[in-house]
Amino acid sequence: MSNEEFERRMEFIIEQQAQFASDMQQLREAQAHTEQVLSQTGEAVARTGEVVAQTVEAMAQSSDVVLRLAQGTLDRFDDVDAKINVLVDSQIRTDENLQSLIAVVDRYFSGGRDDRRM
DSSP states (O other): OOHHHHHHHHHHHHHHHHHHHHHHHHHHHHHHHHHHHHHHHHHHHHHHHHHHHHHHHHHHHHHHHHHHHHHHHHHHHHHHHHHHHHHHHHHHHHHHHHHHHHHHHHHHHTTTOOGGGO
16 A cells, blocks of 8 residues: 555545544534433423323312302202292192182172072
8 A cells, every 4th residue: 555545544534533523523412402302391291290280189179169069059959849849839728728718708698509500
């Protein structure tokens, strides 16, 4: 191998080494950037987990409130239904008593006659 070939090979090797060093530096920078992004992603995931936990707690509390409101409403409906039933029964008794009273008054004013026979 001549001196000229040796120098060309050395120059090629040096260029390859320089390219290798440059590529390694780029890889290190890319890895550092990736690690930074991964760290930020981990922090975002942790914050998201906290928000999800808070949301679940708020939903549980809301569910409890809705359940209590529904139970209170149902209790009041039961109470209103019972009162309506009492009123209906009272109205029926009042109607029956009023019919009896009307019959007595009719008999009184008719002198005990049954006008239906005429």
